[in-house]
Every structure is written in structure tokens, then in C-alpha cells.
Amino acid sequence: MAEKETSDLLSSGSQPNNPLSRKLNKILETRLDNDKEMLEALKSLSTFFNENNLRTRRNLRSDIERRSLAINEEFVESFRVVKEQLDSVYADVKAVNECCQDMSSRLKAAKDQTQDLISQTTTLQAESQKLQLRSQVADAFLAKFQLKQEEIQILRGTRDGSLHPEFFSALARVKQIHNDCKVLLRTNHQTAGLEIMESMALHQESAYERLYRWTQSECRLLSGDSPDISNKLCQAVEAIQDRPVLFRYTLDEFGTARRTAIVRGFIDALTRGGPGGTPRPIELHSHDPLRYVGDMLAWLHQAVASEKEHVQTLLKKCKQTALMLTAVQDHVLDVLNHVTEGVCRPLKVRLEQVVVSEPGSVVLYKLANLMKFYQGTIGNIIQSSSALVCTIEEIQTLCLRMFFNTLSINAGRLLEKVELPPADLGPTTALTQSLQLLRDVLSSHDSSIVPLDARKTDFAQILSSIVDPLLQMCSVSASRLNTVDMATYMINCMYLIQNTLALYEFTDQRLEMLQAQIDAHVDTLLSEQAAFILNRTDLAHVYGIVQQHNPAQGPLSDIHGLDAITIKSAMARFDNYLASPDSYTLPQCSLLLSSKIRESVKKHSIELICHAYKQMYKSLFDESNNYTEPHTIVPRTPEQVQKLLA
Amino acid sequence: MGLMKSHFGSHIGLSWKINNEGADIVSSDFPALTMASGPYNYSYIFKYIIIGDMGVGKSCLLHQFTEKKFMADCPHTIGVEFGTRIIEVSGQKIKLQIWDTAGQERFRAVTRSYYRGAAGALMVYDITRRSTYNHLSSWLTDARNLTNPNTVIFLIGNKCDLEAQRDVTYEEAKQFADENGLMFLECSAKTGENVEEAFLDTARKIYQNIQDGSLDLNAAESGVQHKPSTPRSALSTDQTQNKEGCSC
Numbered sequence A: 001m002a003e004k005e006t007s008d009l010l011s012s013g014s015q016p017n018n019p020l021s022r023k024l025n026k027i028l029e030t031r032l033d034n035d036k037e038m039l040e041a042l043k044s045l046s047t048f049f050n051e052n053n054l055r056t057r058r059n060l061r062s063d064i065e066r067r068s069l070a071i072n073e074e075f076v077e078s079f080r081v082v083k084e085q086l087d088s089v090y091a092d093v094k095a096v097n098e099c100c101q102d103m104s105s106r107l108k109a110a111k112d113q114t115q116d117l118i119s120q121t122t123t124l125q126a127e128s129q130k131l132q133l134r135s136q137v138a139d140a141f142l143a144k145f146q147l148k149q150e151e152i153q154i155l156r157g158t159r160d161g162s163l164h165p166e167f168f169s170a171l172a173r174v175k176q177i178h179n180d181c182k183v184l185l186r187t188n189h190q191t192a193g194l195e196i197m198e199s200m201a202l203h204q205e206s207a208y209e210r211l212y213r214w215t216q217s218e219c220r221l222l223s224g225d226s227p228d229i230s231n232k233l234c235q236a237v238e239a240i241q242d243r244p245v246l247f248r249y250t251l252d253e254f255g256t257a258r259r260t261a262i263v264r265g266f267i268d269a270l271t272r273g274g275p276g277g278t279p280r281p282i283e284l285h286s287h288d289p290l291r292y293v294g295d296m297l298a299w300l301h302q303a304v305a306s307e308k309e310h311v312q313t314l315l316k317k318c319k320q321t322a323l324m325l326t327a328v329q330d331h332v333l334d335v336l337n338h339v340t341e342g343v344c345r346p347l348k349v350r351l352e353q354v355v356v357s358e359p360g361s362v363v364l365y366k367l368a369n370l371m372k373f374y375q376g377t378i379g380n381i382i383q384s385s386s387a388l389v390c391t392i393e394e395i396q397t398l399c400l401r402m403f404f405n406t407l408s409i410n411a412g413r414l415l416e417k418v419e420l421p422p423a424d425l426g427p428t429t430a431l432t433q434s435l436q437l438l439r440d441v442l443s444s445h446d447s448s449i450v451p452l453d454a455r456k457t458d459f460a461q462i463l464s465s466i467v468d469p470l471l472q473m474c475s476v477s478a479s480r481l482n483t484v485d486m487a488t489y490m491i492n493c494m495y496l497i498q499n500t501l502a503l504y505e506f507t508d509q510r511l512e513m514l515q516a517q518i519d520a521h522v523d524t525l526l527s528e529q530a531a532f533i534l535n536r537t538d539l540a541h542v543y544g545i546v547q548q549h550n551p552a553q554g555p556l557s558d559i560h561g562l563d564a565i566t567i568k569s570a571m572a573r574f575d576n577y578l579a580s581p582d583s584y585t586l587p588q589c590s591l592l593l594s595s596k597i598r599e600s601v602k603k604h605s606i607e608l609i610c611h612a613y614k615q616m617y618k619s620l621f622d623e624s625n626n627y628t629e630p631h632t633i634v635p636r637t638p639e640q641v642q643k644l645l646a
Numbered sequence B: 001m002g003l004m005k006s007h008f009g010s011h012i013g014l015s016w017k018i019n020n021e022g023a024d025i026v027s028s029d030f031p032a033l034t035m036a037s038g039p040y041n042y043s044y045i046f047k048y049i050i051i052g053d054m055g056v057g058k059s060c061l062l063h064q065f066t067e068k069k070f071m072a073d074c075p076h077t078i079g080v081e082f083g084t085r086i087i088e089v090s091g092q093k094i095k096l097q098i099w100d101t102a103g104q105e106r107f108r109a110v111t112r113s114y115y116r117g118a119a120g121a122l123m124v125y126d127i128t129r130r131s132t133y134n135h136l137s138s139w140l141t142d143a144r145n146l147t148n149p150n151t152v153i154f155l156i157g158n159k160c161d162l163e164a165q166r167d168v169t170y171e172e173a174k175q176f177a178d179e180n181g182l183m184f185l186e187c188s189a190k191t192g193e194n195v196e197e198a199f200l201d202t203a204r205k206i207y208q209n210i211q212d213g214s215l216d217l218n219a220a221e222s223g224v225q226h227k228p229s230t231p232r233s234a235l236s237t238d239q240t241q242n243k244e245g246c247s248c
């Protein structure tokens, strides 16, 4: 502040252009304590400027210059060393640089050289990885689509034709591969697919052929009493299912073997029997048709049941497959048809022999029933269209025809020589015999082993074959009799037939028909009976006129024969009848076999008499008829008469 | 006959089940071993018949034996029915082929034809109905006349669950059985008591007869059929026609 005031004062108070002032000012303005350079310079000066005198002051400049020169020389000297060192460093660095450059260029060259190799290696590596993957895929492919050597060996089999235990799994593999190829065909590996398929098809064909040959020879061995069906054979049959034709042949082969066995067994049972003759040969009983036929059919029934088990065992592993057009169950039945075909001939010959040997109606009928029974029983195990069941059916039909034939022969004989009715108007011997036959037939019909509905169908025919001719015969034999005798005889015959039929089933309709016919004859008989009584009491004439009388014809008492006296005497006779009505019974009525019918004729004839009496009584009491004191003519009222006869 | 059919089916079904069990043993590399463990489902077939009056429970016994069930409302048998089961006696698998006959009189003529060649006959009466016991002698006569001398006849007193209605004592029937050389048990087809035993004891006895040679297997109608899978040496006599070396 003070300085400023001073400078202001100076500048204002003095002349600036004065050099002295300027100089002075300058000196005044100098601040020595602040000028470091100056201080340094002074300090340095003080080290060598020891004496302040003129000479020294005069020399000062040169001194300083000399000094400066020395320092510079010293400086130069020092720098020369530095420079030399630097130069050497420079040379070194340069050498290093050159070296580096050389290396770098060499490296670059090497790098240039190896890049190719590396990229080549990388490519190769990638390729190798890819190939490795492919090889894995290929291995997997081969494992999946190729047979192992030993599998091929197994499929080829051995020279003796036997099958390796692993045969079936190898075969299954071939089949699997063949199937899997279809997947290949859908991808873009069609060629491989086709080739593999082809080779598998070849393997398969030869394997199936081998399998078939083995199976065939196994089946041929199965003609013993009880076939030894091994599990391996069952497995073989299951495998061969895939070749329907071979499968069919195999079943045929099996069927043929069993067919032989069953025929031999049947013939043995028929002719040789068991050990030491027990059980005895079936043919030993050929004189007893029912036992003979029954034994044969029972043997066959059991054989068929066993055969069915054998076939089912053989096919137990088979399942319904797409290739198999028919169900396993149908194959079983097919084979059984084949197996049982063989026994048809020996059976048929024997059955026919029995049937045509005229064993009599009843036996024929029983035989027909027996065969019908077995037709059903065996038909439940094998098809009813099979040859065996058809054979039985055929002979059964023949047997039934023979039976009806004997019945119609019998009927023909009945009508050929008709016996006259015996004096007692009872049954003829022909009738009695025929009724016995009917009874025999119906009892075997009744106790039949055949189911109800099957029996029912035969029934109408049996009845019409026996009953119709019998009735015809009775009518013919009665034809020369008078009305009363005929009615009585017919009632008796039909009554006996009815009695016989009543014991058996399915006869209701017949019984009803017979009853209607009996009723008709009873009607005849009872009106004859009533007429007989009226005739015997001389009332017939009276009653006849009374019945037809018309009041316009005039009074009854005027008509000839109806005068009071004649009627009175007739009424006296009627009184006799009332006293002992039984003595007025027709002799034929007491020949009626049925007491019930006898009673009925009596009762109803009395009703007719009472009715007639009542009508006559009424007419006599009718005043228009001009009877005087009618109660002297007919002393009894109809009620009294009814009471007396009751 | 519908019954017959259903019977048939179910029994076969059962025996198949057993067959399949047997089948699992096979498929070894060594044929000899396969043979020994049995490539067949059974070694023998025994034929049985069941006889006796109607309603004594023959069909129920068969059903109980093959199905292990009681058939309370079993219809009368028509003619003859058939059932099978595989059992084991002394380590041998045996297939029983059982013929159940109708007891109704009208079927007698038919059922008599089935006695032929039976290895075992089960003769059944009903312990609550004396008449069925009284008829035994007639059944026995049939059985003796129509079967082999060495057919095993087993007497069964059925319905022993109905103790309260008993009409025939155990002792009486036992004496009858002893006098006639019959095996005897009281059974119940309802509870299953002794049913298994009756069928198995009969089989054991038949097997024993084979072992001691009194039953000749070679005979066509001995009621027993043999499969060649078991060694024959232990058994009786000359079995030359056997195809021992079956190619498997």
C-alpha cells in the first residue's frame, strides 16, 4: 500500500521523461530480497569474488567468462562419456532389435507355415469325430439289423435235423429284423433296407423250412396211445403260425398221426380189449345191441375228449395273429374233425350191422335214442358238422327210419287180417299186443336220455304210426256189428288205448281226441239205451207223436194209439221199469270195460227218460188234448219218476 | 348238455394253467437236463370214474376238486361229464382225467359204458340218505364187473358237513369198506374236507400198483397212460416200444 502511494506520489510529482529519474526509479523499484536469481547469482559470486577491488572488478567479467568456459569444458567432458555409453547402448538395442525382427520374421514364417497344418488337423479331427460317430451308428445298426454268426449257425441247424434250444429266439430275431427293415424303407436308407430284408427273408425261409421239417417229423411220432407233446413242439407250432401254409400242413400231419392212433385204439378196444381180456373186447357184446353200441360210442366220446385236450396242448402257445385267418379254437375243431374222421368207417360198418339185424322195434327205438344222445354229447366237443357226428347222425336217422318201418309193417299186418271182435266186445289179441308194443316204446321214450324237445319231435310220428292204424283196425273189425255193439266195442277199444297213453308225456292232444270219439259213441249208446226202455214200455210210439204234435192237428186223444186206455197200459209197463230199472239195461252196456262210462251211460239215459216222461206228462195234462182225468192215466209226477230213478 | 360244455371248458382251462407252470422249467442248453426236468406237462394220465346215486354230490366233488369251489345249485348230470387236473405223486406229475357219471336211473345204460379202462373208481353215497348207502352193493357189482381187477375203488361218504342229518354211521360204512377191500373216507364237497385226500389217495394207490408191478402199463386200456419222459427202469416190465430217444 505504501509502495503504491509512493509510486503514485512519484509519478504525479515528477517528470517521467527524465532518464535519471527513470534509472532511479528503476533502482528504487528493485526489490532485491525478492529476486531469487539475483540472490543466487550473488551467493555464487561470493564464493570466488573474495576481494572487491578495481582489478578484480575489471577482471570480473573475464573471470566469470573463464569460469564459465571451464564449467562448459567440464560439462562437455562429462557428456562425452555419457554419449559414448549411450552410443554403446544404442548399438546393443539395435542388435537386439535386429535379432527380434529376425525372430519375428522367422516366427511369422513358421506361423505361416503351420497355419495350414493346424487347419488341416482341425478338419481331420472333426472328420475323425464324425467317423467315430458313424462307426457307432454302424455298429448299432449292425447289431440291430444283422444276425450274429452263432445265430446264423443256430438257424442253419445241425445235420441230424434237430433244433437248437435257441432256435426260436434266433428266428424271432430274424423276424424282428425283417420287420424293422420296414422302418428303414420309410427313411432314405431304402437300399440297405431292401438288401437286409432280402437276406432276412432268405434266412427266414430256410429257418421255417427247417422248423417245418422238424415239426413234421415230431408230429409223425405222435401216433402212440397218449401223444408226448413236448413244450418244444408247442413252441415250434407257435412259431410256424407265421407261415399259414406250413402251419396248416403241420396240423394235418398231427391230425393224421392222431387219426391213426385213434383208429388203432378203437379197433383194439373192439377186438382185443384190455390186459388179460379186462375190460373185455367191446365186440364180445355184439349180441347185445344196446350195450355194444353204447360201449362203442362211449369209447369214442372219451377218445374225442382226450384228443381235444391233445390238440389244445399242441396249440396252447398259439395266439390269434393277423396272419392266422381263423381263431385257435377253430383250428382245434378243424384238427379234431380230421382226427376223428378215421373211425367213421369202422364205426359206421358196425352200427349199420346192428341196425339192419332186425333187433325189434323197441330196441331200434332205444338205439336211435342212444345214438341221438351221443350225437349231442360228442357234438358238444367237436363240430356237429364233423364227419364223426354226421356218421352217427346218419345211422341214427337210418335207425329211426327202421324203427318207424317196423311200426308201419306192424300196422300193415294189423289191417291185413282184421280179427272179428270177441263176444264180450273187449279188445282183440292184436289190439292187446299192439298196446303192449306202444307201452314198450313209450316207456323207453319216456325214460329217454335224449333231451325233451328232441323227443317231442319223434312223438307225433310214433303215435300216428301206432295209434292211428289201431283205431283204423278197430273200426274195420267193428264194421259188421250193429249200432249198439259197435258203439260198445269202439268205446272199449279206445278206452284201452286212452288208458295206455295216459301214463306218458306229450299225449294230451291224443287223449283229448280219443275222449271226443268216446263221447260220440257214448252218446249213441245212451240214446239207444233210452230208446230201448221206451220201446220195452211201449211208450216209444206215444213219445214220438207227442214230440211231433201240433195243436192244429186237433187233440192228442183223438190220434190212434194215444187213447187213454192204451197210454194207461203203457204207463203200467213203465211202472214195472221204475220198479226194477236195472233189468232194462242193454246187455252191451254191462260189457263196457270202464265203470265210469257205464255209470255215465246209465245216468244220462235216465235223464233222457225223465225228459221224455216230463214232456208226455205235460201233454196229457194239456186241456186242449182232451184227456179226462189225466192223473188216472199218469199217476206219477215227473218229480216222482226222477226220484225213483235217481 | 349245455352244462357239459361249460364244464369242459373250465376244466381244460385249469389244467392249462398248470401246464404252463410246468412249461417254465424248460429251455436249457442241455437236452439231457431238459429231459430230466420234464419237457412234458405230466408223466402219467390216470382215468377215474365217479359213480353213485343221483344227488349224492358227485359233480360237486369233482367241481370242488378241480375248481376248489362248491357249486350249491348243481343241475343233474346229463349222461357223463369230464374234468381234468394235474397232481403230483412222489414227484411225478400225473394228469387225472375224471369222468363224472349221471346217477339218474335212465342213464345207467349209458354210464356203464364208461367204466371200461378206469384206473380209479370213486363210489359215492350221501351220509344223510340211507337209500344211497343201501344201493352201494349194486354200484360195487357194476364197478367190479366192468373194470379191471386192479382198479382202485374208493368209497366216499359225502356231505359229512351235515352231521345233524346223518343217516349212516362212519363205523358201519367203514366196516362195509373193509369187508369189500375198499379205501374209505367221509368227505364234504361243500367244505372241501377230505376231497383232496380222496382223489390223491386213489392216485397214490394206483401209482403204488404201477411201482410194484401189479398194474401193467403196457395194456391198452389199463386206465393209465405213461409219458416217456421219466426213466422207466424204476417201473414195471417191458416197455420196448417206447420212443425214449425223442429228438429234442
Ligand SMILES: Nc1nc2c(ncn2[C@@H]2O[C@H](COP(=O)(O)OP(=O)(O)OP(=O)(O)O)[C@@H](O)[C@H]2O)c(=O)[nH]1
Binding pocket: B052, B053, B054, B055, B056, B057, B058, B059, B060, B061, B071, B072, B073, B074, B075, B076, B077, B078, B101, B102, B103, B104, B158, B159, B160, B161, B162, B187, B188, B189, B190, B191
Ligand atoms: N351240504 C352239502 N350238500 C352237498 C354236498 N355235496 C353236494 N351237495 C348238494 O347235493 C346236491 C346234489 O349234488 P350233485 O353234485 O349235483 O349230485 P350228483 O351226484 O352229481 O347228482 P347226479 O348228477 O344227478 O347224479 C346239490 O344240490 C348240492 O348242493 C356236500 O358235501 N354237503
Ligand SMILES: [Mg+2]
Binding pocket: B058, B059, B060, B075, B076, B077, B100, B101, B102, B103
Ligand atoms: Mg352230477
